[in-house]
Amino acid sequence: MSTHSIWSNYHTHKAFDEMIDHQGTTRDTCATLGQYLQTLGMETIKGRLSAAEAAILEMGITFTVYSDEGNIDRAWPYDIIPRLIDFHEWKSIEVGLKQRLKALNCFINDVYNEQHFIRDGFLPPDLIESSGNFRKECIGMQPKFGTWANICGSDLVRADEGKVYVLEDNLRVPSGVSYMIENRVITKRVFPELLQNLDILPVDDYPTQLLEMLSSLAPHSTERPQIAVLTPGIYNSAYFEHAFLAQQMGAELVEGSDLIVKNDDCVYMRTVGGLEKVDVIYRRIDDLFLDPEVFYKDSALGVKGLMRAWKAGNVALANAPGAGVADDKVIYAYVPQMIKYYLNEEPILPNVPTYLCSDPEQCQYVLQHLSELVVKPANESGGYGMLVGPHATQKEIQQFHKLITHNPRNYIAQPTLALSTCPTLCGDELQPRHIDLRPFILQGEHSFVTAGGLTRVALRSGSLVVNSSQGGGSKDTWIINREQ
């Protein structure tokens, strides 16, 4: 066995590295992990990765990628080196995330009712009307507890000298939580001795918390509300997750054609014994496909009359239709003000500075600095339609110049952050790769935040795009308490 350090070729770049500081010393949080990896040596680490990859295949942990050759079911990309966050730091992030979702829900409820925030001059009204995710059909609705976004996946990044920012809030149908849980299952298999000796917060209580939150939304108090997970079906990229969550919660996994809304405006599912009433639907279908009676007329994924049943208060939908209005990347820029306005608190987690192209002055700046900025469309997710200025070709920059000029409302820009890096197994050695973090926040009767979340990693050297649909990988995330 070679005696040289597995860290000898590990060179951190300008970015903040989660494990090794600029002097090359292992950070305190990661001391035990660093030593442990060193003791194992590279060959053993690689062996454990092979074992992990075999387990992922056999357990069938997959995600679906759309391609020209049809839909491919790919094994979940897992990097064996965990990402660690100190318990105390995490506690304050957790409070910040709950605060943020609370304010977002106040805002959504306000948008569809009195619109105080707009009337008081904090947000130009045309930004709401022009939002692709604003649903006029939802005006006047008041979901239980005033919560519209019950499940939120916020993307956090660490930049500069270690400061954590919120990059975006996913309030429509955020995915990834099942992989967070499965990543831990895999890590337990490959590093059992390490997990036993460290105090790491567990992550597998999420389905229980989700079930409790969904139950709290049931329109009428019943002993055991009937809960269903509504999936677009097997060809959806997140189908694995839909099935996983339904199984873990003991809920029914349904597709649109399993459900029917009768004349009494109640939702029923078709069972072998006849129709059974459904109380709460965790829908993993986009708004516009939910109900052909109201939205896309030819949607085969949705359920005719679902909006009728929801408006009549006979079924709870999570997330509520229209919740995506606050998911718009233009609205994102206003979240710190929302926190002050609705909660009368100072924001705990900062936003990334954001230029709104809808504002002529800011748009001018963006157009002049495209090669330095990251440009994002306001209503897309999954890393589609983005421009990463410093990595873009001249042609791409010109293309975005045109796109933005043509439809400024649809674009925002942010400085290119030096996302933090984390040691990642690349071939035969550990190399720094950029990462982000997606924790999941629940809000129903109570709030809940996952312990950590899903760490996504850009596998290509220097790349900042972490989405699995764009070739990103993932890491198990450890919230580690070092006090004995």
Add this chain to the structure above:
Amino acid sequence: MLSRSAERLYWLARYLERTENTARLVSATMNLIYDLPFGVELGWHNLLNICGVEAAFNQRYKTCSEQNAIHFLLTDMNNPGSLLASLTIARENIRTSREMMPDEAWEQVNEMYLYAKNNLDQVLHRRERALFLQEIMRGCQRFTGFIAGAMSRNASYRFISLGRNVERADMTTRIMDFGTILLAENRSHMMREYETMLWINVLKSLSALLMYRKQIRQRIKGKEVLSYLLKNPEFPGAVHHCLLEINDCIQQLPNCKELADFIDPMIVEILEINIGETTPAQLRITLDTLQAQFNDLHQQISATWFLSP
């Protein structure tokens, strides 16, 4: 239980049964063909015929060589009835039904699928092909074992059992079609000479040889084999037994009245068939009628419990 879930479990069981049957049929045919002298009027085309894919095969291939037949029956994804296609559909169905059965059941099917996909080249060589087929048959049996050992006798279990037995009964009648060739008045002298061996292979293709011998302690005769495969109430591959199992499942599921009325006369009719006095032509009609009835039975099951009538 959701109608969709019931339908998926039913098809899961049908496709896994089809996977196992295809493996066993190909395996038995290999055994038989390597034993037979040249000139006997039996070949891979008979197997294609039994599987009901002769026409589809002829559209794609000019010659009915062993390589072509094997490719078409085992690994051709353009043949929806091929072993790999059946296994793929079975896997899709269980992948979407994971919340209803023990994890090991899913992992078993998934592993078998991965094995098949990663070892497709094995089927090109006879020796490795035999190992491949054996592994698939064992995988299917392990699945059946998990289900038998770790699953409550609930609605999910019954839909699996229903699917398996409908598919099995149908396959048994298809294999009995061999009988119409083996009993043909104008069959060759050579065929008559090898007759016993041929019937033994028919039994083998259903794993029925030992059970048959234990029950009927005389020289193996064609019509008795056919009668056994049709009317024996105890052997799992016999049509009568399958119908009894189907009946059991049906009785314990909701809204079963119409189906029960449908299956009762089927069982009575099967017991009234007298193979001893049947000509090969009549046998063919009997088997065709039975296959049509199984199709009706499936339609009825579908209309009673599934989403898509």
